Amino acid sequence: MKNIDSLAFSGSRLVLLFSILLLSNWGFSHGINGIVTDQQSQGISGAKVTLKGNPKFSITNGLGEFVLTDVHLGDSIFIESQGFQKRFILIDNEIYFEKNFQFQLVENSTELSEVKVTGNKTQLTQSANINLTLQPVRSAQELLTLVPGLFVAQHAGGGKAEQLFLRGFDIDHGTDVALSLDGMPVNMVSHAHGQGYADFHFVMPEVVDKINFEKGPYDVTKGDLATAGSVDFQTKEQLAKSFVALEYGMFQHKKITAGIKVLENQRSNAYFTADYLQTDNFFVSPQDFKRINLYGKYTGVLSPNFKVSFSASTFQSSWNASGQIPDRAVADGSISRFGSIDNTEGGNTSRTNVQLGVIQKINASSSLKSDFYASFYDFSLFSNFTFFLEDSINGDQIHQYESRKIYGGKSEYKKLITLKENTIFTFTGGAGFRYDDINNIGLAKTTGRIFVRDQVQLGNINQTNIFGYVSGKLEINRFVLNIALRGDNVNYYYNNLKDSVYQPKSLSQAVFLPKLTLLFNATDNVQLYLKSGIGYHSNDARVLLSSDNLTKKALPLAYGSDLGATWKLTKNLLFNGALWYLFSEQEFVYVGDAGIVEPSGQSQRLGFDVGLTFQPYKWLFLYSNLNYSHARSVSEPKGQNFIPLAPTFTSDGKVQLNFKKGIFTTISYRYMGHRAANEDNSVIAKGYFVNDFTVGYQRKSFVVTAIVNNIFNVKWNETQFLTESRLKDEAQPVSEIHFTPGTPFSCRLQVKFMF
Structure with missing residues (x-):
């Protein structure tokens, strides 16, 4: 009889424990195997990922990968990396525990102290993007002038493509500089008014987030007209x-x-x-x-x-x-x-x-x-x-x-x-x-x-x-x-x-x-x-x-x-x-x-x-x-x-x-x-x-x-x-x-x- 009562008591404790776990997801503990990326989904190395209220942290590798153990639903993590805005994230969804989940950071281009000089590419675009962020430009023509050394001139009523100047070139309307928007070329080859004609007026400055430029013919992703x-x-x-x-x-x-x-x-x-x-x-x-x-x-x-x-x-x-x-x-x-x-x-x-x-x-x-x-x-x-x-x-x-x-x-x-x-x-x-x-x-x-x-x-x-x-x-x-x-x-x-x-x-x-x-x-x-x-x-x-x-x-x-x-x-x-x-x-x-x-x-x-x-x-x-x-x-x-x-x-x-x-x-x-x-x-x-x-x-x-x-x-x-x-x-x-x-x-x- 004693053994039966003991078994019954033990069983009731198991049922109670199971019920508590079933009714409360907040008790589960996970490990986050994530990737910290920039806005182009490229991994960021050297980013620090910290669990709020806990001394635990992880540093991303060259691929942007990190592992953070013992994370619960309801916890918060803090991600920081030089040149990017700091980010707090509330772990309120199981999606964050999916393997290789991407945690995206936004570049911090408003403070020069946060700009990173060294890295795996030349850092020549910072000034242009700081200019873009601090006081947004108000025309497509102003957008072009954010590229250091690129001058523009209008000579036909505001609707014609601007005349461009860069690195000793009178480029006319685009013969020696390749312009693109999200990878789509702007220049027109074999155009009625001249080779490479680049009418940029279809671009609204309010929607532009970032400028990437290369002076000279060094970007392998750019071909025709990318000389200057x-x-x-x-x-x-x-x-x-x-x-x-x-x-x-x-x-x-x-x-x-x-x-x-x-x-x-x-x-x-x-x-x-x-x-x-x-x-x-x-x-x-x-x-x-x-x-x-x-x-x-x-x-x-x-x-x-x-x-x-x-x-x-x-x-x-x-x-x-x-x-x-x-x-x-x-x-x-x-x-x-x-x-x-x-x-x-x-x-x-x-x-x-x-x-x-x-x-x-x-x-x-x-x-x-x-x-x-x-x-x-x-x-x-x-x-x-x-x-x-x-x-x-x-x-x-x-x-x-x-x-x-x-x-x-x-x-x-x-x-x-x-x-x-x-x-x-x-x-x-x-x-x-x-x-x-x-x-x-x-x-x-x-x-x-x-x-x-x-x-x-x-x-x-x-x-x-x-x-x-x-x-x-x-x-x-x-x-x-x-x-x-x-x-x-x-x-x-x-x-x-x-x-x-x-x-x-x-x-x-x-x-x-x-x-x-x-x-x-x-x-x-x-x-x-x-x-x-x-x-x-x-x-x-x-x-x-x-x-x-x-x-x-x-x-x-x-x-x-x-x-x-x-x-x-x-x-x-x-x-x-x-x-x-x-x-x-x-x-x-x-x-x-x-x-x-x-x-x-x-x-x-x-x-x-x-x-x-x-x-x-x-x-x-x-x-x-x-x-x-x-x-x-x-x-x-x-x-x-x-x-x-x-x-x-x-x-x-x-x-x-x-x-x-x-x-x-x-x-x-x-x-x-x-x-x-x-x-x-x-x-x-x-x-x-x-x-x-x-x-x-x-x-x-x-x-x-x-x-x-x-x-x-x-x-x-x-x-x-x-x-x-x-x-x-x-x-x-x-x-x-x-x-x-x-x-x-x-x-x-x-x-x-x-x-």
Whole structure:
């Protein structure tokens, strides 16, 4: 009987214990086998993971992996790593105990003291991203200028792609710098207005989260047009807050922008943004510039190892333009600096994009990242550069136009192997394609945008770029060696619709592009690097496949080298510097304005870039960079070998203050020195020094900002060209500087509400 009672008592205790455990999950203890990653799902090494209220902690390895034992539901963990925002996480879901669950950190780009100088890649983008974060920019044009040494200029009414300058290149609209957004190329190859045309106005600055750039042809993931450099803009996964912004300024400037958080939870985020801009600008003839942008994005973590993003955008703009005007017309008083010779210039354009991105963690050491896109584009531009030089009665206006579809994608496999302590090898392999289907690409002579006097060019182009690359990166203690090889094959097809007989032509060429980077993390605050590589820019299909082409070299190469350093002199003072050299195998440019071929032969450029970023206090930020380049043609004799409009000295900088009470202000400058406008340097394109000013007041739910451009009302020329032209009443043509005036003193006010 006693034994029976004892058994009954023991059984009841077991039942009670089982019931308590069953009714309370909080009693279970687990171990977390996770991975700490950045926003691109790349592992972060050296991150510290601590269990709150417990001395236990774990340090992530080279792959970002960590193990933390004895963690209960209801506990909190704390993750910190230099250069990233600290993160507290409440372990309130079993999902955190799944093996290889990713704990994502966001880069801390607002404090220079948190910026990490050394690592397994050159740390050249910090200043640009600090600039982006401290005071968000307000236009796509300003986004481009965040890249140190990259200058932009507008010369056709605000709707045309900007003229770009970088490392001794007058890049025109994108021939030697490759721009992309989340991996989707911005540049247009074989474009109606010129090779590499990069209209960036479809990008809203409010959705840009990060800027990655590379000066020179060293990034193995970038191919066509990435000679002077490449820039990739990454969009936000989520908005911090929903907002509406209203902007009003001089010259009938009106703008409304809105962003709405559509979805936000632990696994998914979605938002939608839109803006509408209208302005007459500062010219005598109103520009009647109108632009609308729409953008939406969804990001979802479908499982701990699978992340997907989908975005869609559309943009449309239309404008009138005053074009480039001759010095003599302003000098004799026939027009003002803001007047025009032909005020029927202008155009309209549109672009719609769909993008899909997928990141899959295959296992703890390998991942697969894929990006796919489709783009639908229309372009129409009316210009008049020579006025009455060719046609003294009707004038020389031209119309350039096209309709284009672009399809493309890329997949990249990455694997990290820890060979031994402090020795990590990373293999990267990628492949992709881009297909441009261009219809009715044409050049016509017109009058007043209506009457067509002559159809100069008309045709259809199909251009396909298939590429692949491999890269091996070896990290041994303080040394990093990266060897990479890229291969591109470009196929051109052109059907000239002006030919009386159907006779399409095609051409295919391939290039192989080796790259080498050697890094030495001399100390925790000093990184030295040597880079060398080959890039290329493709030529226009119509040039290559015309009956009177001057060359069969479709993909001229560019050979570059950089020797540089990043040095954190103090925790609040960062120095970047580089000596560089670039040899171009052939500067062969299609001049879309006239529909002709202009070969320029071989060229070489050399120079240096220097940048300083200083943040002595959290509220005070100072930035400046100086760039020098010496650009010369190799094919021409000395004294006749200047490269027209190639910049020599450029510099930009700012002083930025952000006070605790919500007041912020910025004064900035940009400087471009005098430069040769022709081959013998007998004509000079004048330089400029311009200052802008911003002041604002921010509270939790609203921001008021005043923006002042050209605060000293300097007379400056934004773009300049040496052009031969003839005015209506002139008997003989004149060759001289034609220019677009830079922005005079102007101001606007923005009020932004956040909720």
